[in-house]
Amino acid sequence: MIAKDRLVARIKQLPTLPGAVLGLHRLLQDKSSTAKAFEDLVRPDPALTTNLLRLANSAHFRRDRDVDSVRQAFVVLGARRFCDAVTSVALSSVIPTHLPGYGIPARDFWLHCIAVGILTEKLAHDLKRPVPDSVFAAALLHDLGKLAISTFLMETTDEVLQAMSCQHLSMANAEHAVLGLNHAELGAMLAQTWGLPALVVQSARWHHDPDGLDHESTRDVVDLIHVADLLSHMLGLGADVGELGRSLSAGTHRRLGMAARQIETVACATEEIHEFGMPRAAIEAEAVEEVVGLPLMAPRILAVNRVRAANDGRASVAPVG
Ligand SMILES: [Fe+2]
Numbered sequence: 001m002i003a004k005d006r007l008v009a010r011i012k013q014l015p016t017l018p019g020a021v022l023g024l025h026r027l028l029q030d031k032s033s034t035a036k037a038f039e040d041l042v043r044p045d046p047a048l049t050t051n052l053l054r055l056a057n058s059a060h061f062r063r064d065r066d067v068d069s070v071r072q073a074f075v076v077l078g079a080r081r082f083c084d085a086v087t088s089v090a091l092s093s094v095i096p097t098h099l100p101g102y103g104i105p106a107r108d109f110w111l112h113c114i115a116v117g118i119l120t121e122k123l124a125h126d127l128k129r130p131v132p133d134s135v136f137a138a139a140l141l142h143d144l145g146k147l148a149i150s151t152f153l154m155e156t157t158d159e160v161l162q163a164m165s166c167q168h169l170s171m172a173n174a175e176h177a178v179l180g181l182n183h184a185e186l187g188a189m190l191a192q193t194w195g196l197p198a199l200v201v202q203s204a205r206w207h208h209d210p211d212g213l214d215h216e217s218t219r220d221v222v223d224l225i226h227v228a229d230l231l232s233h234m235l236g237l238g239a240d241v242g243e244l245g246r247s248l249s250a251g252t253h254r255r256l257g258m259a260a261r262q263i264e265t266v267a268c269a270t271e272e273i274h275e276f277g278m279p280r281a282a283i284e285a286e287a288v289e290e291v292v293g294l295p296l297m298a299p300r301i302l303a304v305n306r307v308r309a310a311n312d313g314r315a316s317v318a319p320v321g
């Protein structure tokens with residue numbers, strides 16, 4: 001057993017998110033915040049500024065003109081999307097090149113974070129759930145704990161896998177059984193240590209166990225992230241060993257009242273996810289089927305995949321009639 005103290009100490013060794021992120025989310029809560037206040041937080045950080053402009057000009061955010069200054073990025077994107085973009089580039093700056101315990105490179109982890117951010121927003125929209133401005137950040141940062149726990153997982157891979165297969169535990173529960181803490185618990189500690197909003201802390205803590213949450217005000221967001229996380233893994237968007245032994249919380253399914261058609265529509269967001277700057281990933285139609293246990297959508301998505309793949313050599317999805 002890895003001593004909990006070592007895991008918790010690891011939190012203090014990790015590079016922190018640039019301070020601008022925390023400041024931006026505070027400004028976002030205050031409707032009287034000015035554009036200059038947002039700009040002043042980002043502009044002193046050259047790396048953050050450069051990467052923000054790169055992202056603002058990417059296919060995902062790009063509007064009808066080039067964005068070549070922080071002020072312009074704020075004007076073009078608006079306060080909420082500006083904060084989403086800055087949080088995204090800030091997260092990318094603290095991800096190590098490889099997460100050994102999960103067997104994935106940084107690029108795949110980043111893709112997973114982006115996917116969960118976008119899928120969460122899509123789900124909220126399609127299920128008509130009002131969510132706070134910081135929902136994208138909460139979804140984006142849900143797996144922060146993996147940054148802290150990854151190297152320790154390397155030391156205990158066999159034990160974790162054994163716990164998963166012999167005791168039929170999910171990855172998160174196997175981490176807890178073997179290490180004494182899992183990435184959700186560590187992520188919440190990390191988010192708290194960094195001073196991130198309560199929504200981020202609770203999303204990190206409960207995204208694998210939404211029924212354990214006792215804050216009604218954040219329940220919808222945590223439920224949505226739980227589904228988006230599952231969907232992302234099932235769709236192969238940044239999949240890691242954690243995709244094994246996953247299941248949808250019955251409570252979340254009941255509370256959100258999802259229909260197959262809605263999940264199918266959300267799954268079609270993969271194009272948008274890749275426009276965020278990621279390579280395209282193959283879509284596994286069976287995975288979508290598994291999320292809600294409704295097989296009707298699978299042939300439709302699979303059919304679109306085949307057509308798209310034949311047309312341009314790439315896999316993608318889009319609604320079909
Ligand atoms: Fe997770």
Ligand SMILES: [Fe+2]
Nearest residue numbers: 112142143229
């Ligand atoms: Fe995740």
